[in-house]
Amino acid sequence: MRKNKAELNFSAVVDDAKASPFMDLQNRLDELQDNGMTALTIRTVLFNKMLDMHSVPADHFLRKESAPSRLDDPKIIETLNELGFYKQRKVIH
DSSP states (O other): OHHHHHHHHOOOOOOOOOOOOHHHHHHHHHHHHTTTHHHHHHHHHHHHHHHHHHTTOSSSSGGSSSSSTTTTHHHHHHHHHHHTTTOOOOOOO
């Protein structure tokens, strides 16, 4: 490996024909980062959205904690459930 290797930008590659929504999402995330939003800020926004989906009140101590490094950690959902917060299901009429 060369130490002076220029940084390259790679576009997302998806093999699955049904993956178009994921490519769209990746493009939107790339655009956010290109406009100056950091990955940490994006993670914090997503964590707070997760708390919203579980109806965690705005003044709850979980909202004052920093966002976990892995939002896909099952312990997050377990903790929310132990505290009595469950994901709200969408009701379609």
